[in-house]
Amino acid sequence: MSKFSIFIIPFCIGVLFLLVISVWKYWRWIKGFDKLQRAIIRKNIFTWRFLPAIWEAFREGLLHWRITKKNLLLGYMHRSLAFGWFLLIVVGAVQASLGYPDGHPLWIAIFYNYFEIEASPVDFRHAVFFANLMDGLLLYVLSGLFLAMFKKVWSRPLGMKRTTRHTLTDRVAKLSLWCIFPFRLLSEAVTSAIHGNGGFLVKWLGGVFESIGLADPALEYTCWMLYSIALGTFFCIMPFSRYMHIFTEVFLIYFRQLGVHDSDKKTGYTMFELSACSRCGICIDGCPLNRQLAITNVQGVYMLQSIRNLELQRNAEPIAENCLMCDRCVADCPVNLDLSIIRRQVRIKNKVAIDNKGGYEYLRNIHPFNSIGRVAYFGGCMSHLTPGITRSMEAIFNAVGQKYWFMDKDETICCGRPLLQQGFEHQAFELRRKNTEMIVNSKATMLITSCPICYQSFKKEYKLSIPVMHHTEYINMLISNGQLKLRKDDRKVTYHDPCELGRGCGIYDEPRNVLSATTTLLKTKEEREKSLCCGFNLGNPLLDIEQQTKIRDAARDNLLAPNPDTIVTACPMCKKAFTRAEDIPVKDIAEIVAGNIINP
Amino acid sequence: MKDFGFTISKGRSLDLDNLQQDRVDKLLELVPSYKLCIGCGGCTASCSAAGFTDFNIRRIHTSFLRARYDDLDKQLQKCMLCGKCTLVCPRGVNTRALIINMRRILAGVDSVTVNEEKGVVL
Numbered sequence: 001m002s003k004f005s006i007f008i009i010p011f012c013i014g015v016l017f018l019l020v021i022s023v024w025k026y027w028r029w030i031k032g033f034d035k036l037q038r039a040i041i042r043k044n045i046f047t048w049r050f051l052p053a054i055w056e057a058f059r060e061g062l063l064h065w066r067i068t069k070k071n072l073l074l075g076y077m078h079r080s081l082a083f084g085w086f087l088l089i090v091v092g093a094v095q096a097s098l099g100y101p102d103g104h105p106l107w108i109a110i111f112y113n114y115f116e117i118e119a120s121p122v123d124f125r126h127a128v129f130f131a132n133l134m135d136g137l138l139l140y141v142l143s144g145l146f147l148a149m150f151k152k153v154w155s156r157p158l159g160m161k162r163t164t165r166h167t168l169t170d171r172v173a174k175l176s177l178w179c180i181f182p183f184r185l186l187s188e189a190v191t192s193a194i195h196g197n198g199g200f201l202v203k204w205l206g207g208v209f210e211s212i213g214l215a216d217p218a219l220e221y222t223c224w225m226l227y228s229i230a231l232g233t234f235f236c237i238m239p240f241s242r243y244m245h246i247f248t249e250v251f252l253i254y255f256r257q258l259g260v261h262d263s264d265k266k267t268g269y270t271m272f273e274l275s276a277c278s279r280c281g282i283c284i285d286g287c288p289l290n291r292q293l294a295i296t297n298v299q300g301v302y303m304l305q306s307i308r309n310l311e312l313q314r315n316a317e318p319i320a321e322n323c324l325m326c327d328r329c330v331a332d333c334p335v336n337l338d339l340s341i342i343r344r345q346v347r348i349k350n351k352v353a354i355d356n357k358g359g360y361e362y363l364r365n366i367h368p369f370n371s372i373g374r375v376a377y378f379g380g381c382m383s384h385l386t387p388g389i390t391r392s393m394e395a396i397f398n399a400v401g402q403k404y405w406f407m408d409k410d411e412t413i414c415c416g417r418p419l420l421q422q423g424f425e426h427q428a429f430e431l432r433r434k435n436t437e438m439i440v441n442s443k444a445t446m447l448i449t450s451c452p453i454c455y456q457s458f459k460k461e462y463k464l465s466i467p468v469m470h471h472t473e474y475i476n477m478l479i480s481n482g483q484l485k486l487r488k489d490d491r492k493v494t495y496h497d498p499c500e501l502g503r504g505c506g507i508y509d510e511p512r513n514v515l516s517a518t519t520t521l522l523k524t525k526e527e528r529e530k531s532l533c534c535g536f537n538l539g540n541p542l543l544d545i546e547q548q549t550k551i552r553d554a555a556r557d558n559l560l561a562p563n564p565d566t567i568v569t570a571c572p573m574c575k576k577a578f579t580r581a582e583d584i585p586v587k588d589i590a591e592i593v594a595g596n597i598i599n600p
Numbered sequence: 601m602k603d604f605g606f607t608i609s610k611g612r613s614l615d616l617d618n619l620q621q622d623r624v625d626k627l628l629e630l631v632p633s634y635k636l637c638i639g640c641g642g643c644t645a646s647c648s649a650a651g652f653t654d655f656n657i658r659r660i661h662t663s664f665l666r667a668r669y670d671d672l673d674k675q676l677q678k679c680m681l682c683g684k685c686t687l688v689c690p691r692g693v694n695t696r697a698l699i700i701n702m703r704r705i706l707a708g709v710d711s712v713t714v715n716e717e718k719g720v721v722l
Contacts, residue, residue, distance in 0.1 A: 354703045359674045362653040381648045381682035411651025414680035422681055422700060431680065538683045541700055544633055545692030576687055 003115060007225040008107040014235030015106075021239040022247060025275075032268025037260045044258040053257035057250045062086055066334040070282065071159030077151065078280075080144025082246075088137045095134065098124040110231070113188045113202065114224055117195040128199075135199030138188075141181050148178070162290065164281035164301050166242070167309060172233075173241035179230040187223035194220060245278040249335060252276040262341045264348055264425060273337050277304045283329035283339070288533045289322070292550045293543075298322040300329040300339040307346065320346035324551075325421055325539025327503040331529040347423030356426035363434045366412055368441040371405035376444035378407045378458070380451025381414050382572035388587075389450050389572055392594035393471055399599040400483045405444055412438075417457035418538045432462055439464060448474050450590065452501035452571045453538065459505060470501060471590050472570045476510040479517055486596045491519045493592070494564040496555065496578070497531035498571035511570050511589055518596045522562040532558055534569075536577040552577050560584070568592055619667035623705050627664070630701045636691040637661065643685030643695050649678045657685060657695060664702060673706050 033041070059065045062083040068075025089109070096109035099116050101124075108115055112134075151158045166174070185205065192198040192206025193215040209215065238244060252272045260269055283300040290296050298319045306312040306319055320343045330339050348355075377397070379390045390406075397404045416431035439447060447468045449455045455470040462468075469477070478484035495515055501507045508528045515521045526532055535543070535551030543551075556578055559567050567586045569575050578586040628634055641658045649655040655678040663672055676699055685695040 353709045354707045359677045362649075362678060365652045381680075381684050382687070384648075385646065385684055385687060411648070413652075414648055414682040416680070418681040418683060422696075424681070427677065427680075536687070538681070538696070541694070541697045544694060573683075573687075 003105055003108060005111075005114070005221075005224070007221065007228045008111060009228070010225075010232030011107060011110060011228040011235075012232075014232030018235040018238055022244075025239060025244075025271075026251065029268035029271040032271060033260075034263060034265065034267045034269075036263065037255075037267060037269055040259045041255070049257045049259075050254065053254040056257065057253045060253065060334070061246075061249050064334065066336075067280070067282070070332075070334070073147065074151075074158040074160065077144050077147040077158065080140050081148065084137055084141035084144060088134065088141065091130070091133055091137060095130045098130070099127070111224060111228070113191050113198055114220075117191065117197050131197070131199035131202075133199070135201035138181065138185060139201055142185065145178060145181055160281065160285060162281065162284045162296065164279050164284065166279065167305070167312070169237065169241050170279065173237045173243050176230050176234040176237065177243065180227065180234060183223065183227035183230050187220065187227045190214060190216070190220045190223050242277070242279040244275040245335070248272055248275040249278075252335070256336075262338045262345075264341075264345060266345050266349075270342060270345065273342060274304050274308045276335050277301060277337060278335065279305065280334065282332050282334060286328045286332045286530070288324060288326060288328065288535065288551045288554070292535075292554050293547050295322065300333065300337070300343075303339070303343060303346070304337070307342070316346050317350050320350075321540075322542050323540055324499075324533050324535070324537045324543075326499040326533035326537050328499070328530075328533065331503045344421065344423065347421070348425045349423070351423035351425070355424045360430050363413065363430065366434065366438065368438040369405050369407075371442040371444040374403040374405045374442075374444055375446040375448055376407050376439060376442060377404045378415070378447060378449040378451075378454055380408070380449055380454040380572065382453070382576070383450045384408075386572040386575050386588065388591050389575070392588070392590040393448075393450060395594040395597070396471075396475065396478070396484065396590065399597045400478055404448075405442060407438070407442075415451075415454040415457040417453050417461065420457075420461065421539050422541060428461075432457075436462055436464065439466070450572065450588075452498045452504065453573070456500045456504045470505070470507060470510075470570070472501070472507060472511040472514060475514050475590065475593050479514060484593075485598045486518050486593060487598050488518055489596060491565045492522055492563070493519045493566045493568045493587075494522050494524050494559045494562055495527070495589075496534070496559055496567060496569040496574055497527055498569060498574050499531070499533050499537055501570055502531055503529060511568075514589055514593060515568060518592055519566075519568075522564055524558050524562060526558050531555075534571075534574040534577040536573050538573070548577075552581065556581050556583065566592075614666055616667065618669070624665060626705055627698070627701055631694055631697045633691075633693045634698055637693050638691055640690060642688045642690060643693075646684045646688045648682050648684060649680055653678050655679065657699070660702070661698075669706065673703065676703050676706070 062079070064075050064078040064082060067078050092109040092112060096104055096112055099112070100108060147158070151160070151163070155161070155163050185202070188198055188202040189205035189209050192202045193209035194217065196203070196206065198206060234243070238246070255269060255272065262269055262273065279301050281301055284290055284296065287299050289298060303316065303319045306316040323343055325340050325343070327340055330337070333339060377393060379393070383389045394406070413431050413434060415435065416428035419431065420428035444466065446466055447458055447464065448471055449458060449468070450471050452470060455468065458464060458468045475484065479486065493515060495511055497508065512521060532555035533551060534555050535548040560583065565584065567578055567584060568589055569578065569586065570589045572588070575586055575588050639658060644650060644656050644658040647655060647657060655675060660672060660675055663669070679699050681696050681699070683696055689695060
């Protein structure tokens with residue numbers, strides 16, 4: 001029996017090309033890792049961290065668990081294509097090695113039905129079972145393919161209001177991918193019409209073909225050739241299209257489990273992230289710019305696409321600038337890409353020319369205060385526009401007898417995060433250095449801040465050796481260790497999760513615990529990870545006040561839906577944004593607590 | 601400047617020969633809300649940086665319009681982009697965008713830095 005036919009050539013060329021290009025790309029990217037990333041990899045590579053990586057790669061790369069949690073049907077679609085195809089390859093390989101115990105070339109597993117044509121193969125046990133299993137798997141993949149086609153026409157039932165506008169390369173890649181499985185079914189059916197092999201599906205279709213006179217060897221050959229060409233085309237175009245995510249995601253998961261993370265400069269790790277984006281478009285629907293302002297070309301998927309694609313690179317900066325940095329897309333992303341960090345890389349790159357002009361003499365005017373045994377309290381710039389928050393915090397400190405140093409009571413510099421978000425890396429660094437020096441020299445034991453922007457900055461961008469707490473965390477701690485006694489009033493409130501506190505730092509439960517202890521907390525439709533941005537986030541320098549107001553109104557409507565007496569938030573910026581809407585009282589969590597203290 | 605034989609102290613003179621109108625036009629194009637400014641100075645009053653430096657947005661804005669570009673760049677460097685001025689502005693001027701774009705214009709960097717051949721180089 002022959003083990004070769006001319007039609008395998010396109011497939012083989014495709015596989016070889018894919019292999020060479022992938023190895024070359026991955027090698028280049030791994031060489032592009034920066035010093036810290038290399039050190040992390042070296043430290044952790046011989047540990048057990050590969051075990052969770054394998055589990056996550058299986059769960060996300062094949063089962064698409066996070067997408068399934070978003071929408072069952074969408075998850076099924078992705079799973080059937082990924083896991084189904086994976087099983088087709090694995091089971092096909094097993095089938096081929098059983099069918100050819102003396103060894104066989106690679107392509108036998110792919111074109112098995114063409115080479116193994118006996119009607120009821122007796123060469124190995126369970127051959128019929130395997131044939132049926134392969135047909136079942138093909139049917140599974142085809143069902144996903146059908147859903148994918150359906151999604152192209154009408155995506156709503158799959159939980160997506162908007163889908164991505166793809167580039168030409170991506171469309172060609174998708175077309176070739178969509179051709180692979182129908183062609184496989186056709187070729188196997190025609191072979192079955194001639195030889196009567198295959199499982200339940202192929203045999204049935206083969207019977208139909210035979211009855212209408214399609215049992216033609218020339219047709220058979222053409223079909224297999226088309227199948228091979230579809231495979232070859234897909235493999236050749238894959239490294240340059242969004243389908244590069246198939247392998248890249250596995251690498252990314254592994255590096256992430258090793259502890260590697262992105263930095264402020266583009267590195268090899270960023271390249272892995274760029275290619276791990278499958279351009280599924282899930283980031284588009286949640287984006288407040290899309291929902292309230294119908295701006296549909298700046299979301300994470302388009303940003304990554306514009307950085308990766310040479311022709312679109314000129315769009316990268318305008319796209320990167322137009323973003324609230326509310327992290328909603330980061331929460332939605334099924335691949336967990338650091339979209340905001342990559343966006344910031346573009347911003348930093350484009351501010352190089354105007355950053356670092358020197359002139360930091362003014363920083364010398366700020367002096368620390370000896371605070372041994374005290375906690376440092378950093379209200380944040382914005383809290384000075386909402387003095388109720390700082391007054392309440394002072395009342396709380398006094399109620400529990402905590403000595404504190406109000407770091408920015410009169411005047412001090414900003415934490416530096418607003419500058420960093422806009423890409424002024426050097427200037428932000430100078431501010432961070434000064435603040436760090438102040439905090440270290442004060443010898444304070446803990447840093448408490450009222451502004452989630454400062455909180456995220458102190459927590460993630462500073463390297464402080466003392467604990468950093470947002471005031472919601474601090475109040476929650478005081479309540480749980482019994483230092484602060486509060487009475488519960490009969491107000492009904494809804495809580496707004498500030499982007500920087502919730503999605504940014506994962507503080508969801510502490511504010512809710514505090515509010516449950518003092519008021520009746522009502523649930524809202526979109527809260528926690530799905531919370532809506534108030535629109536006044538400092539991330540976006542382009543929006544005008546009308547646009548911000550539109551985004552704010554959507555968030556406000558969500559908070560007002562359960563008919564609360566008061567809206568509560570934990571961010572001076574959000575408070576200011578909602579206060580302007582002037583519907584009902586807007587309070588910061590510290591103000592609610594300060595009003596309900598029953599400490600002696 | 602034409603010398604008409606009068607002595608005018610430098611601080612009071614308005615040297616329009618220096619004025620680069622294209623800079624002002626560009627700024628108005630990039631930050632349309634700038635047209636709404638009534639010069640109330642709310643931005644300056646609320647400014648974090650003004651607390652311990654001589655940073656003064658209102659003066660910077662006047663200097664920019666009157667072609668006194670001398671130390672503008674260095675002055676603008678003191679802004680920390682904290683956003684208080686934007687929040688207090690009664691006219692809804694996007695003061696942060698104003699400052700970022702002023703810095704770009706003064707540095708001669710277009711709002712979008714694109715290399716014609718390579719695109720935006722990251």
